[in-house]
Amino acid sequence: MRITALAGGVGGARFLRGLRTHLDRSPDLADAELTIIGNTGDDISLFGLRVCPDLDTLLYTLGGGIHEGQGWGRADESHRVQGELAAYGAVPQWFALGDLDFGTHIVRSQWLGQGVSLTEVTARLAARWGLPDQRITLLPMSDSPVETHVVVEDEDGQRAIHFQEWWVRHQASIPAQRFQAVGMDRATAAPGVLDAIRTADVVLLPPSNPVVSIGIILGVPGVRDALRGSAAPVVGVSPLIGGMPVRGHADACLRAIGVESTTAAVAGLYEDFLDGWLVSTEDEASLRLARAAVRGRPLLMSDADAAAEIAGAALELALELKGA
Numbered sequence: 001m002r003i004t005a006l007a008g009g010v011g012g013a014r015f016l017r018g019l020r021t022h023l024d025r026s027p028d029l030a031d032a033e034l035t036i037i038g039n040t041g042d043d044i045s046l047f048g049l050r051v052c053p054d055l056d057t058l059l060y061t062l063g064g065g066i067h068e069g070q071g072w073g074r075a076d077e078s079h080r081v082q083g084e085l086a087a088y089g090a091v092p093q094w095f096a097l098g099d100l101d102f103g104t105h106i107v108r109s110q111w112l113g114q115g116v117s118l119t120e121v122t123a124r125l126a127a128r129w130g131l132p133d134q135r136i137t138l139l140p141m142s143d144s145p146v147e148t149h150v151v152v153e154d155e156d157g158q159r160a161i162h163f164q165e166w167w168v169r170h171q172a173s174i175p176a177q178r179f180q181a182v183g184m185d186r187a188t189a190a191p192g193v194l195d196a197i198r199t200a201d202v203v204l205l206p207p208s209n210p211v212v213s214i215g216i217i218l219g220v221p222g223v224r225d226a227l228r229g230s231a232a233p234v235v236g237v238s239p240l241i242g243g244m245p246v247r248g249h250a251d252a253c254l255r256a257i258g259v260e261s262t263t264a265a266v267a268g269l270y271e272d273f274l275d276g277w278l279v280s281t282e283d284e285a286s287l288r289l290a291r292a293a294v295r296g297r298p299l300l301m302s303d304a305d306a307a308a309e310i311a312g313a314a315l316e317l318a319l320e321l322k323g324a
């Protein structure tokens with residue numbers, strides 16, 4: 001079986017690690033192949049290095065190197081390089097980069113500088129983290145740089161800032177007026193991305209941010225059409241529980257695009273291709289969707305086992321819709 005998933009960072013990575021665990025525990029599913037299409041709209045150049053936060057969170061989580069408490073960055077990390085940069089007055093200082101993490105950004109930037117595509121760079125990083133051994137392929141959504149910028153207005157007037165500055169530095173506290181995926185007009189889907197959707201048996205949307213993770217991937221030319229045209233059932237997992245994001249500021253992102261912070265409204269963003277929608281038990285009763293089948297269950301990924309059970313439920317719904 002071929003499973004394809006679209007993913008952002010922490011929510012996507014925890015869900016997909018759970019999915020791999022679920023597959024490995026199911027004798028008839030253990031040889032399933034998982035292809036992950038990762039959001040690169042969060043990417044940013046810092047200190048001359050290319051940083052891909054969502055791809056790295058996926059690599060570290062699936063490869064067993066993640067800082068579990070934070071959900072991002074490396075376990076057993078130190079910050080000596082960042083301290084040295086601060087001593088030189090180098091900016092920005094608001095984006096935390098650990099010493100081990102710097103290794104990833106250095107080698108990625110070196111390879112990109114040699115003309116290696118982000119797809120190939122990501123494959124090399126994934127090899128180090130053992131993803132191929134787990135039958136996982138991690139693809140960036142695009143090889144061309146796309147950066148999410150946020151149009152904000154405060155006492156300094158209206159301006160666009162990088163998504164990371166809005167999210168990390170300002171904690172989404174400045175109201176966003178809109179998001180711009182800078183570079184998307186010149187972007188194409190990375191090799192293998194559209195095929196992974198077209199040839200999948202099942203497509204899953206983890207509970208990633210619907211606006212700045214999944215929403216950005218859906219903006220890559222051809223992705224949305226491939227999902228609409230896909231014969232495979234597309235099943236999503238709600239990132240909202242009782243209308244609130246479990247972590248992060250998805251509510252602020254939804255507000256910026258004029259969408260209510262409800263699980264029904266999030267499903268509405270996927271309406272043209274969504275076949276199944278897994279929601280939290282408390283959201284189930286009030287929810288009727290025109291096209292998609294709704295299923296309710298506890299959706300808090302409180303630990304790896306809980307994530308595996310949630311992923312298993314999403315897959316089960318997809319297989320049911322497939323009539324398998």
Ligand code: GDP
Nearest residue numbers: 008009010011012207208209213245246250301
């Ligand atoms: P990011 O790129 O690190 O922000 O990660 P994602 O975009 O992949 O996922 C962020 C989303 O995951 C947020 O909107 C959260 O509400 C959602 N999320 C995080 N943990 C959980 C959880 O345990 N259950 C559910 N249902 N959603 C979660």
Ligand code: CA
Nearest residue numbers: 008009042054
């Ligand atoms: Ca992200």
